[in-house]
Amino acid sequence: MPNLLECFGVPGILWDLIVLLFAFIAVLGTILVIGSLNRRGIISDDFLLITQHVFAAPVGAVTWILYSNEVQSRYIAAVVPLVFVILFVGILSGRIRNPNITRVVFKGDDITVLRAPLLYSLFILFLTVACWPTPTTSLGSPDYSVFVPTAFLVLGPYTVGWGMGHYITKHHGRIRFKVFEERSLEGALAIIGFGYSTTYFLLGVYYLTSYFAIPSALSLGSFGLIIGVLVTCVVGAIVESVSPSIYDNLFIPFSLIITVFVMSELGVLGFPAFSLLG
Numbered sequence: 001m002p003n004l005l006e007c008f009g010v011p012g013i014l015w016d017l018i019v020l021l022f023a024f025i026a027v028l029g030t031i032l033v034i035g036s037l038n039r040r041g042i043i044s045d046d047f048l049l050i051t052q053h054v055f056a057a058p059v060g061a062v063t064w065i066l067y068s069n070e071v072q073s074r075y076i077a078a079v080v081p082l083v084f085v086i087l088f089v090g091i092l093s094g095r096i097r098n099p100n101i102t103r104v105v106f107k108g109d110d111i112t113v114l115r116a117p118l119l120y121s122l123f124i125l126f127l128t129v130a131c132w133p134t135p136t137t138s139l140g141s142p143d144y145s146v147f148v149p150t151a152f153l154v155l156g157p158y159t160v161g162w163g164m165g166h167y168i169t170k171h172h173g174r175i176r177f178k179v180f181e182e183r184s185l186e187g188a189l190a191i192i193g194f195g196y197s198t199t200y201f202l203l204g205v206y207y208l209t210s211y212f213a214i215p216s217a218l219s220l221g222s223f224g225l226i227i228g229v230l231v232t233c234v235v236g237a238i239v240e241s242v243s244p245s246i247y248d249n250l251f252i253p254f255s256l257i258i259t260v261f262v263m264s265e266l267g268v269l270g271f272p273a274f275s276l277l278g
Helices: 011-039 045-066 072-079 079-095 099-105 109-130 150-172 184-210 223-241 248-265
Strands: 174-178 180-184
Touching: 011 045, 011 072, 011 079, 011 099, 011 174, 045 072, 045 079, 045 109, 045 150, 045 184, 072 109, 079 099, 079 109, 079 150, 099 109, 109 150, 109 184, 109 248, 150 180, 150 223, 150 248, 180 184, 184 223
Parallel strands: none
Antiparallel strands: 174 180
16 A cells, blocks of 8 residues: 555655554454453353454454555564564563563463464464565565565465464364374364465455556466465465374475475466565
């Protein structure tokens, strides 16, 4: 999105800092709402972290459309996941013990459960910096002729898909199997279905808000993108089915990033996998 205050002489970096504040409030507000629903008994304790996992990153990714897309935008946006990386490291290391802070992100005494959201935050940090949707030119201005969909292709199966897979397995799983952890066929299909719809929701938001600037760079109906989204969701479902708990937060996004990179190199997607180098 262009800097809406540029006409008043406000530079892009200042606009991005304003958006950063809004983005942080949006993500933190999402976590606080989930915590409130947990205290009311609407969300059970064992699904508290999972629900945060489902919604936090997609909400943050939606705010990306507000940044100026100048060269500094991706780094300023990365402050949001970086704050959570620092928070989780602080709690796990024992440096942060204030219960008013710790109970915002988890409930209970076993702080080792925060290793999973730490990995989650690290991958969101990587996606924000390395896979920012709009690359920049050598002059630091947005290059709207190119679109990088990697972050959205990863976030779909990794957030809502993953979370719904866990929910479906626990409450509605009938055809169950076990490699390291108990999984279900229904849960795997939920990852594919919800991952696919979430990916296209995020892509659609970007398309509807940015099409005026990138009419030739993003085609939601392209065969390559449709196949690419499906492949990433299937890969996510397979990897989740054979991954041990906690480490699925490492294996799933890592495998999805590799999958997107391979498809991009093979020309399936028609888009680059990374935008860090512009």
